[in-house]
Amino acid sequence: MVIMVILVALASMLAGIPFGYSLLLGTVLATAVFEPSSLSNLPLLAMSDINDPLIIAIPMLIIAGEMLSAVGAIEPIVDAWQRLFGRVRGSAGLCCVGTSLFFAGSTGSSAAEAAAVASAFQEPMESRGYGRSYVASLVVASTAIGILLPPSIAMILYAQVINYSVTQLWIAALFPALLAAVLIALVSLVRARRQQDRAVAAPAAVPLSAPVVETAEPVKTVPPGQRVRKLIATVGGILIPGLVVGGIYSGILTLSEVAAALVIVVILYGLFITQVGGRRLFAAARVGAQRAGAVFLIVIAARLFSNVLVEQQTIISVLNTVNGLHLSKFLTLLLANIAMLAAGTLMDGLSLIIIGAPILYALLSPLGISPVHLAIIMAINLEIGVMHPPLGGNLFAVSSVSGIRVGKIAVDVLPYLGVLLFMLVLVTYVPVPGFAWN
Numbered sequence: 001m002v003i004m005v006i007l008v009a010l011a012s013m014l015a016g017i018p019f020g021y022s023l024l025l026g027t028v029l030a031t032a033v034f035e036p037s038s039l040s041n042l043p044l045l046a047m048s049d050i051n052d053p054l055i056i057a058i059p060m061l062i063i064a065g066e067m068l069s070a071v072g073a074i075e076p077i078v079d080a081w082q083r084l085f086g087r088v089r090g091s092a093g094l095c096c097v098g099t100s101l102f103f104a105g106s107t108g109s110s111a112a113e114a115a116a117v118a119s120a121f122q123e124p125m126e127s128r129g130y131g132r133s134y135v136a137s138l139v140v141a142s143t144a145i146g147i148l149l150p151p152s153i154a155m156i157l158y159a160q161v162i163n164y165s166v167t168q169l170w171i172a173a174l175f176p177a178l179l180a181a182v183l184i185a186l187v188s189l190v191r192a193r194r195q196q197d198r199a200v201a202a203p204a205a206v207p208l209s210a211p212v213v214e215t216a217e218p219v220k221t222v223p224p225g226q227r228v229r230k231l232i233a234t235v236g237g238i239l240i241p242g243l244v245v246g247g248i249y250s251g252i253l254t255l256s257e258v259a260a261a262l263v264i265v266v267i268l269y270g271l272f273i274t275q276v277g278g279r280r281l282f283a284a285a286r287v288g289a290q291r292a293g294a295v296f297l298i299v300i301a302a303r304l305f306s307n308v309l310v311e312q313q314t315i316i317s318v319l320n321t322v323n324g325l326h327l328s329k330f331l332t333l334l335l336a337n338i339a340m341l342a343a344g345t346l347m348d349g350l351s352l353i354i355i356g357a358p359i360l361y362a363l364l365s366p367l368g369i370s371p372v373h374l375a376i377i378m379a380i381n382l383e384i385g386v387m388h389p390p391l392g393g394n395l396f397a398v399s400s401v402s403g404i405r406v407g408k409i410a411v412d413v414l415p416y417l418g419v420l421l422f423m424l425v426l427v428t429y430v431p432v433p434g435f436a437w438n
Contacts, residue, residue, distance in 0.1 A: 002314050004030040005305060010346075019348045019391070020294065024301035027308060045307055046300040053256045054160045055299070059292035060259035061151050062112070064266050066288030068103075068240065069116040070280050071270030076230075076237035077102050078120055090192030092125045093138055097185045100142035101149070101177075102241045110152075110386050111393035112291070114143040118401040130192065133412045136402045138188050140394040140409060141416030144383040145184070147349075148177035150248045151255065153295065154382055155375065157353045162361060164371045166255060167248055172372045173379060176427055180383075183419045191415065233273050240265060295350065302354035315359050322363055329367045333377075333428050336360055340378065344385030349393075352385075353378065373427075380424045387413050387420070 008026035013019060031038055068074070081095035081102075088094060096117065103113050118139045125135045147154050150170045159166035243265060247253040253261065270276045309315050322332070340360075343352050361374055386394040389410055399406045 001030045001034045002308060002312050004033065005308060013346075018294075019351065020298040020301045023305055023351065024297070027301065027304045030308070042304060045304060048303075052160055053254065054156050054166060057151070057256040057259040058153055058156060058295060059289065060256070060263050061153065062292040062295065063285050063288030064259065064262040065112045066291070067263070067266045067270065067281055067284040069112070069119075070284035071266060071276050072233075072274045073237045073240055073266070073269060074099065074103055074116055074120050076234035077241075078124075080234055080238060088189075090189045092121070092128055092130060093188030093192045094185050096121050096125070096135075096138050097142040097181055097188065100139070100145065101181055102238070103143075103146075110143055110146045110383075111397040113146050114139055114394040115397040115401050117143055118398045122402050132402060133404055133408050134191060136398045136404050136409045137412035137416065138184075140387055140392075140398050140413050141184050141419070142181070142188075144386050144394055144420070145177050145180050147383050147386070148173040148180070148376070148379050150244055151258065152379070154349055154353055154379060156255065157299070157350055158357055158375050158378065161354055161357045162371050162375075164375075167251060169372060169375045170248060173376055176376055176380070176423065180380075180420065180423050183423070184416055187415050187419060229273075236269050236273050240269065298348050298350050299354065302351040305351075306355050306358070309355070309359075315362065318359060319363055330429070332364065332367060333369075336364065337377065337381065337424060337428060340381040341384065344381060345388070345390060348391060349382040349385050352382065376427050377424070380420060380427060384417065384420050384424065387417055 005023070005026040008029055009019075009022040012022035012025055017025070028039075028042065031042065077099050078095060081098040082091070085091040085094045085098070099120070100113065100117050103117060118136065121139060122132070122135055126132055146152060148170075152170075155169050155173070156166055158164075159169055240262070244258055244262060247258040247261065248255065267281060270281050271278065322335075327335070340352065340356065343356065347355075357374070357378065360378070361369075361371060364374060365371075386392050389395065389406060392406075392410070395406050395409055395413075398404075399409055402409075
């Protein structure tokens with residue numbers, strides 16, 4: 001039965017059917033063939049976890065993320081980072097990484113964040129001499145870090161599946177996320193300066209991180225009222241991610257309360273600060289609702305397939321097979337990472353969490369791997385998965401915005417992929433204080 005689910009799902013994906021539909025189709029067909037009496041139970045199983053408070057927060061986070069892009073809240077954050085790093089050679093890359101970290105705390109979706117950041121940075125960085133593919137690959141890499149930061153949907157689902165505190169997961173993920181951001185920023189600086197050195201002779205190129213060249217045109221003075229509005233927009237744009245991070249890390253608000261508050265704050269920001277209008281907010285909310293529906297479809301399909309694995313005792317068979325090999329902890333972790341990396345090329349990251357987390361936790365917990373440790377390992381595997389084909393969500397999101405072929409971005413993202421592979425080895429095997437393994 002499990003083999004039939006996998007074969008039907010793979011065939012459907014090769015035919016161009018999205019992963020969620022493919023997995024759902026395979027599960028329903030296999031159930032109809034092998035256990036037709038259980039078909040009536042599938043709707044109940046599919047909806048069994050929808051009322052969980054963690055799951056309820058997901059659509060609100062996705063809708064808030066879509067509206068956040070629509071109201072232009074990212075531009076003030078970009079301005080703040082440019083003021084902070086503007087004099088550093090190659091600073092636009094640092095601004096991109098910093099903005100991605102800030103914006104990650106508000107969208108809940110790595111792909112949505114990638115599209116928004118790409119829209120904000122593509123043209124300004126190109127005007128300063130950065131290659132389009134360089135900008136695209138940097139956005140793909142820097143926004144992948146959002147999977148570790150609140151309100152990451154992957155972490156929410158992991159906490160729900162393992163029955164663990166999502167706040168504790170995010171606290172533990174903070175240091176690895178910041179370290180990965182620093183390493184990606186350093187790589188971006190090296191690459192930016194090499195690009196600058198190659199572009200020095202080009203007369204039309206604007207030097208990287210250079211100030212705008214003054215012309216003979218008179219300097220336009222900014223009215224005081226416009227300055228005040230810009231300052232309010234900047235402060236408000238910075239406080240929106242602060243609401244998410246502060247509300248979650250402080251424990252004052254639950255995740256669903258943070259999600260609801262975020263939706264309200266973004267609406268107020270758009271109506272009264274950036275004044276985008278209710279029609280644009282409604283359109284963004286509609287797109288967010290559609291994306292939330294797609295996420296729920298993936299969650300439902302993964303839940304049903306996970307139930308098949310339990311009923312067919314596939315999980316027990318896998319655990320017995322691995323335990324029978326008497327592998328060391330080092331090799332077991334190595335095989336687990338290889339399996340996750342391989343699955344990431346075929347399976348959506350959220351499905352990997354729902355299906356793989358219970359299996360991996362049952363396999364690794366006897367070796368002393370805590371739920372937190374496993375969460376960080378899986379999150380970095382997901383970060384790697386969104387950065388390379390064939391299912392790299394960030395790749396396709398940035399490609400759609402920038403107009404660059406996915407294959408070209410996939411090649412240019414390789415240095416950043418190396419950084420995350422290094423991080424994967426580090427969090428898997430090195431008990432660094434602050435990673436909160438225990």
